[in-house]
Amino acid sequence: MRSNQYSGIKKIFGRYWIAYGGWNSILYSPYFHFSLIISIVAHGAWRNASWYDLPISILPSIIGFSLGGYAIWLALGDDKFKAGISGKNAEGEDSPFIKVNAAFVHFIVLQILALIFSLGAQSRPIYNIPVNWKIAILEVAPVFSGVNEYLTYFASFFGYFLFIYAIMSALAATMAIFRIAGWLDHHHANQKKIVSKNNL
Secondary structure: OHHHHHHHHHHHHHHHHHHHOHHHHHHOOHHHHHHHHHHHHOHHHHOOOOOOHHHHHHHHHHHHHHHHHHHHHHHOOOHHHHHHOOOOOOOOOOOHHHHHHHHHHHHHHHHHHHHHHHHHHHOOOOOOOOHHHHHHHHHHOHHHOOHHHHHHHHHHHHHHHHHHHHHHHHHHHHHHHHHHHHHHHHHHHHHHHHHHHHHO
């Protein structure tokens, strides 16, 4: 029973990952690149010891808003329109409906990951390692002396980048929905033309 639950989670996350486009869609995304640039430029923010306060204060509200927006998106359009943009194409690729859903899910997943990472950073796990553990580690591997500072900088940068990327992905999800809204508008225009012809 437990293995089936893990298998189900693995399957649904795998479907989302494939529908989104995997690592290629992330690494070649302008939103990813802009997030990286913003994070590098804003080094004063994540080098602050309490950088995590900003994501922790903002992300819970954004997550709630995102889930509400996702529910609205799922209710958008009529059944004929949804049927028209659903189903895999001849090449076996995911439908536009699934791809937009994947973009929205990616947006929400990033927010949750950024919040979890920020909460973990707030606990300051590197600095709170027991002293006797630190002494034991340095006795075995003196090379780790001073590595705490570098690990903290890297973790702070990564956490802040994840936060910025989560916000930028909101723009990506918004544009994906706007694209579908354009298709819906075109669909309704065609329906009006058909009704007008039938009334002549």
